Structure formats: structure tokens, C-alpha cells
Amino acid sequence: MERKSIAIDMDEVLADTIKALIEEVNARTDLGIKEALLDGNKIRHFMPEHEGVLDEVLREPGFFKNLEVIQDAQEVVEKLSEHYDIYIATAAMDVPTSFHEKYEWLRTHFPFLDSQQFVFCGRKNIVKADYLIDDNPRQLERFTGKSLMYTAAHNIHNEDFERVNNWKEVEKYFLGNEEI
Amino acid sequence: MERKSIAIDMDEVLADTIKALIEEVNARTDLGIKEALLDGNKIRHFMPEHEGVLDEVLREPGFFKNLEVIQDAQEVVEKLSEHYDIYIATAAMDVPTSFHEKYEWLRTHFPFLDSQQFVFCGRKNIVKADYLIDDNPRQLERFTGKSLMYTAAHNIHNEDFERVNNWKEVEKYFLGNEEI
Structure with missing residues (x-):
């Protein structure tokens, strides 16, 4: 399959x-x-x-390079990558100075991903994938596959999409982890 | 429509x-x-x-920034953009130092495009569009829409895809320009 x-x-x-x-x-x-x-x-x-x-x-130089990783993201993305094709799709065009720092950040914190899996884009209607995990309602709206809203402070009142509140919930959604 | x-x-x-x-x-x-x-x-x-x-x-710094534009590309892309949604999809991940120069090059030579239409990616199976114009047979193979091979010295013996030899032919293909 x-x-x-x-x-x-x-x-x-x-x-x-x-x-x-x-x-x-x-x-x-x-x-x-x-x-x-x-x-x-x-x-x-x-x-x-x-x-x-x-x-x-x-x-500011260094801003994107020094961001902390969200809890459990590394572990769960690595597990997901065993069963799914993973793409990191980031809207980088608004801050073109961020390209290289975002690339380096991904190489550093997600070394198990190939850079061929990175997509720096604008609007995500251009992304062809089965699922999109995103915090931005406008991007989730444009995407043509199944949209999953990752909870962030700015989107908590939005009810337009199925929601995942943290990476443990993402794991459960895709891998059905029963420990949760 | x-x-x-x-x-x-x-x-x-x-x-x-x-x-x-x-x-x-x-x-x-x-x-x-x-x-x-x-x-x-x-x-x-x-x-x-x-x-x-x-x-x-x-x-080398400056290499991608200083590239010449292929003949008729600007004029035809601008005409196409009146009737089609245009995305510039470039495999930038092999040379991550090229991100910013490619961005600046596009802003300089295709100022009528919005940067939201730029996609810096790896393999182009991730690109969702109706058509892809590309010189690389492997990318045309991966793409899931209609692939058009733009003629380049390295691909002249490939017969796997419908071919466009120059931008005037692209114009004719999409807009049916009878002057050609």
C-alpha cells in the first residue's frame, strides 16, 4: 500500500x-x-x-535559529516518519531572511529528515499531501487534503477543523498509541 | 471557472x-x-x-543572483499569469546557500509575481498544480499533474514527456498564440 x-x-x-x-x-x-x-x-x-x-x-539574525523545539515533536515526528512520508511545509516567504536559519534549525533538531522533505512556500494550497498539521486557520482552509489544527494561543476559539492539542495527540491520531 | x-x-x-x-x-x-x-x-x-x-x-556567493533570464520568459510568464495561477517551484534544498539569492532574483526579474507564489522544495511530488514546466526528467516523473519538458542540453534525447522548446512554444501551448 x-x-x-x-x-x-x-x-x-x-x-x-x-x-x-x-x-x-x-x-x-x-x-x-x-x-x-x-x-x-x-x-x-x-x-x-x-x-x-x-x-x-x-x-533579527538568530531569531529562527535559536527557537526551542515544541515538546515531544522530535520523538513523534521520527515515529511518524517510519509509517508516513513527512514534509515540513513552512510559510517562509514573508520573512525571506529566515530561509537559511530555518533550514539549519531543521537539520539540527530533525536530523533524521532529508532536506528534500523541506518545503518553503507561501500559501499551502500548493502543497500536495494527505494531511496538513498547522496552527494557521487560513492555511488549513486553503489546503486540499485533510487539515488538522495544532492548538496555539491564537486559534483556541476556532472550531472549523479537527484539532490536535499537542504532539502526544498527533501520535495517537496517526499511530493509535494506547498509552495516552 | x-x-x-x-x-x-x-x-x-x-x-x-x-x-x-x-x-x-x-x-x-x-x-x-x-x-x-x-x-x-x-x-x-x-x-x-x-x-x-x-x-x-x-x-559561490552571487552565482544564482547574477544568472541571466532565459529569452522571452518574463514576457510569457506575465501573460500566463493573467489566465493561470503561477507558482515558481525550484529545487533549492541541494544548495541551501542559494535561498536568498533565488528569492532576490525572482523579485528582481519577475516583479509582477507575489512571493507567496514561490516554492523552494526538494522533490516535486509535493507540488500541487495542474502543470509543471521543468527540464529535469526525474522531477517531471514525480509530479502528479501534467508534465511539460522544457528543452535543455542535458534532456534532448528524452522522449518521455511532451516538450516545449522555448518560451514562445510555452505561450502557444497555453494561450494558443497564432503569431508563432
Whole structure:
């Protein structure tokens, strides 16, 4: 039987982008933002008077390179890759300075993946896979296969997609791990 | 009616990579390679004793940034974009240092395209589009839509795919331009 394919988003799914973003924004402003209080909003929503700061942080050399890996992502992606074709599909075109750091980050933290499995794209209607795990409702909407919403602070009130709350739930969804 | 989508490869389809590669190799060796004499072979075939030179050239800063545009590519892609959704799908993962230069090259020479239409990938089975225009038979083989082979010196003996020899023929194929 042909293997099914899973496309996996990077920011806020594999990499803890929002944690690092909040740290950097709080270091540069007096906003004192807390992830738990985002409550369905994007961080941008809380800083109308500091619009430039977010873009400044995202373009800072080293920002994407130093992101922490989301809990259990490495272990579960490696297990999934035994049964599924895995692609890492990240919307990199908004921050073109991030290409090389994202590539290096994936090579460092997911060394069992071949770089041929990386896709740096824009809108994910161009991604051909059976599943997409993503935190962004607009990307999940565009994708033409089965969309799974990975829970993030900004999407908690969205009810349009089947949801996975963490990597253990992803494992259960695809591999039916009974230990959970 | 929904617009059809066309994915377009970059090296040797939009950008004259082989011309620049031959120039650089000839400047660094005494091989005196000529494009017209490749005759169905890749340049690598003619330089078994200079294996490192090609990789050296491909990784040289500025190589991808300075490539010439293939004749008529800009004009025809712009016309196509009025009737089709265009994606530029390039296998960038083999030379990760090329990401930013390829991005800048596309912004410079195809300013009418949105960067959301760029896809930096590995194998093109991951690309979901109705058509793929590519010079690489392996990529055309993997692609799941309609494959069109863009003629390049290395592929002239391949008969596995419908062929377009230049951008005027691409225009005719998609827009039925009768002036040709």
C-alpha cells in the first residue's frame, strides 16, 4: 500500500516561535505580554502602537535559529516518519531572511529528515499531501487534503477543523498509541 | 471557472544556469566545455576529474543572483499569469546557500509575481498544480499533474514527456498564440 503523506508546519507546531516572540517583545517594550492571556488573539493584536517591533524581531539574525523545539515533536515526528512520508511545509516567504536559519534549525533538531522533505512556500494550497498539521486557520482552509489544527494561543476559539492539542495527540491520531 | 495552475521550474527554465555554470567551470579548468556539445549529458559527465569544481561554483556567493533570464520568459510568464495561477517551484534544498539569492532574483526579474507564489522544495511530488514546466526528467516523473519538458542540453534525447522548446512554444501551448 502506498504510504500516506503528512505535511507539518514549522512555527508554533515544531518550533516555539510565540514564546521567543513574546520574550523579545517584552524585552523591547513595557507591554508585559503573557502567552496564556492571548486568548484567541495574535500577539500583533496587543501592540497596535508598536507595530514595527514584531517585524524587527522576526528579521533579527538568530531569531529562527535559536527557537526551542515544541515538546515531544522530535520523538513523534521520527515515529511518524517510519509509517508516513513527512514534509515540513513552512510559510517562509514573508520573512525571506529566515530561509537559511530555518533550514539549519531543521537539520539540527530533525536530523533524521532529508532536506528534500523541506518545503518553503507561501500559501499551502500548493502543497500536495494527505494531511496538513498547522496552527494557521487560513492555511488549513486553503489546503486540499485533510487539515488538522495544532492548538496555539491564537486559534483556541476556532472550531472549523479537527484539532490536535499537542504532539502526544498527533501520535495517537496517526499511530493509535494506547498509552495516552 | 476555476483557474488552472502552472508550476514553473527556475534553473534552466527561467534562469540560464547552464550558461553561467559553463563559463565558471571553463574559467577554473582547461576543459573548454561548450553547451552545444553537451548532447544529452549533464555537465558533470564531462568533468569526472574536477568533481569539486561544480559544487564550488554553485556555492559561490552571487552565482544564482547574477544568472541571466532565459529569452522571452518574463514576457510569457506575465501573460500566463493573467489566465493561470503561477507558482515558481525550484529545487533549492541541494544548495541551501542559494535561498536568498533565488528569492532576490525572482523579485528582481519577475516583479509582477507575489512571493507567496514561490516554492523552494526538494522533490516535486509535493507540488500541487495542474502543470509543471521543468527540464529535469526525474522531477517531471514525480509530479502528479501534467508534465511539460522544457528543452535543455542535458534532456534532448528524452522522449518521455511532451516538450516545449522555448518560451514562445510555452505561450502557444497555453494561450494558443497564432503569431508563432
